[in-house]
Amino acid sequence: MSTPTTKRLTTSAMIASFADPDQRTITAPFGHALNAVAEQRPEIVGLSADLAKYTDMHVFRDANPDRFFQMGMAEQAMLGAAAxxxxxxxVPFASTYSVFATRRAYDFLCLDIAEPGLNVNVVGALPGLTTGYGPSHQATEDLAILRGCPNLTIVDPCDAIDIEQAVPQLAAHAGPTYLRLLRGKVPAVLDEYGYTFELGKATELRGGRDVLFVSTGLMTMRALQAAARLEADRIDAAVLHVPxxxxxxxETILAQLRTDRLVVTCENHTVVGGLSEAVAAAAGYAGISTRIRTAALPDEFLAAGALPTLHDRYGLSTDALVEQVRTSL
Known part of the structure; x- marks a missing residue:
């Protein structure tokens, strides 16, 4: 008597794509942007902790094999070598997953790189909730860890346009930087708003009299989508992108807060220690009293699973943003 076979279920939990099904995307924008700037600057080198393929560093590796260094699974050694x-x-660009660059190699980043103010660019893939592999790979607290590190510049790009424009500015910046990398097929949305990345600057992408989304990273894309959806409810929402x-x-953030609008901070990071707390602290120190709601990840270890399901569960989806605004006004 034969035993019936059971179909084995598969999961796409590791696929780090948050793009909508029909959304315009650009493949490996970081790798191609690094190649472009490296053509003009022969001092640029690339390093990887055995993750070149998964941080788009393979694009640079294949074009510049003599300027690429495979460091193996040794993140501390990689950052020490970069220093x-x-x-x-x-001018090194050192790539790995965000969890390993921040949790595992923080002391090397802090004392070998940041303390002497060296031009080392740390590139961390899978920031926040951009993988479904669970707490071992979800860098939900990387901003909280690194915001306390002196001399360090931190960039959280929204999309491929942000990444393409940020890379040459990071290379030209005198001190150390940390880039929250969106890799693979990355959405391209900001060029529709006449946007130009400028290191250290926030940009208003759209105005609005009722709600102000103060957002960073991939959540700027979701804030723009939510603002468009809210028009059907005659809710006028502004979006301030803070890359x-x-x-x-x-200065720009406080100028935007000095209104009677509902403020919703949006970030792909835990509520502890990221953009939301930074905005609230800035408002408090400036004596600005305003309504601030937060769209961010909870202060807990997250579940594993498919990204769309997890984004809905933890409040990062466009639907969740729209609902939060509707219930808060």
């Missing part, structure tokens, strides 16, 4: 390269005039988390453009 040494910077000391002799090279540089540190140093924070407090």
């Amino acid at each position: 040494g390269m910077a000391e002799v005039g090279l 540089t988390i540190k140093p924070l453009d407090t």
Whole structure:
């Protein structure tokens, strides 16, 4: 008697794509942008902790094999080596997953790179909730860890346009940087708003009299989608994109907060220690009293699963943003 076979279920939990099904995307924008700037700057080198394919560093590796260094699964050694390269005039871009760059190699980033102010660019893939592999790979607290590190510039890009424009500015920046990398097929949305990335600056993408979304990273894309949806309810929503988390453009943010609009901060990061707390602190120190709601990940270890399901569960989806505004007004 034969035993019936059971079809084995598969999961796409590791696929780090948050693009909508019909959304315009650009493949590996970081790798191609790094190649472009490297053509003009021979001092640029690339390093990877055995994750070149999964951080789009393979694009640079294949085009510049003599300027690429495979460091293996040794993130501390990779950042130490990058520091040494910077000391002799090279400009390293060191890539790995965000969890390993921040949790595992923080001391090397802090003392070998940030303390002497070296031009080392740390590129962290899978920031926040951009993978369904669970807490071992979800860097939900990387901003909280790194915002306290002196001399470090932190960039959280929205899309491929942000990444393409940020890379040459990070290379030209004198001190160390940390880029929250969106890799693979990355949505391209900001060019529809006449946007230009400027390191250290926040940009208003659309105005609105009722609601102000203060957003960073992929959540700017969701804020723009939510603002468009809210028009059907005759709710006029503005979107202020904050791609540089540190140093924070407090001047622009505070100017936007000095209204009676509902403020919703949006970030692909835990509620602890990221953009939301930075905005609230800036408002408090400036004596600005305003209504602030937060769309961010909870202060807990997250579940594993498919990204669309997890974004709905933890409040990062466009539907969740729209509902939060509707119930808060």
